[in-house]
Amino acid sequence: MAERLHVIDDDDGLREALAFLLEVNGIDARFYESGDAFLAALPVEEGCLLTDVRMPGLTGLELVRELKARGLEMPVVVMTGHGDVPLAVEAMKAGVVDFIEKPFGDDVLIDAIRAAFERLNDRSEPEESRLAAQARLAPLSRRERDVLAGVVEGKLNKVIAYDLEISPRTVEIYRANLMSKTGARNVAELMRIALAAGL
Incomplete structure (x- = not known):
């Protein structure tokens, strides 16, 4: 990959571990060390962004929104130790490429980063992406x-179950079917497909 990955995390130990993993x-x-430090460094080389969600100062999602407000479209991978469905939904709606929870395996992180770089290099039309997601x-x-x-x-x-007047267990079965039928590896990818399809 010729492009650069910009990594933002307030944890010194994690930044050191990531430096080794990425170099390898x-x-x-x-x-x-923070979203504010990244904004202060702008303009930066074209590339992708890997950011933590919860940090002092700007959160990862606030940073994503600020970059969009400035007209900077960078593929973003968000990592968090506090993952939950509403946070994943918020991240996907903000336009992140992937949402991964700490602790994560090295292969999960590298796959997410490679997907972000593929997005950076993908020049296909939005209509093509929408049709592919709908398919x-x-x-x-x-x-x-x-x-x-x-x-x-x-x-x-349980809220979906209540709204649809079915049991929570039935919702779990339907969610498993969603993952299987769409080929989504995780909720973040399922959200990306749904949003790309216009849902």
């Missing part, structure tokens, strides 16, 4: 689409 995998990275959702039943709509809104299983 041939990823050129620059490190920042992945085509096999879903009406009820599975109802459950997906609840997931996109960030609702918990």
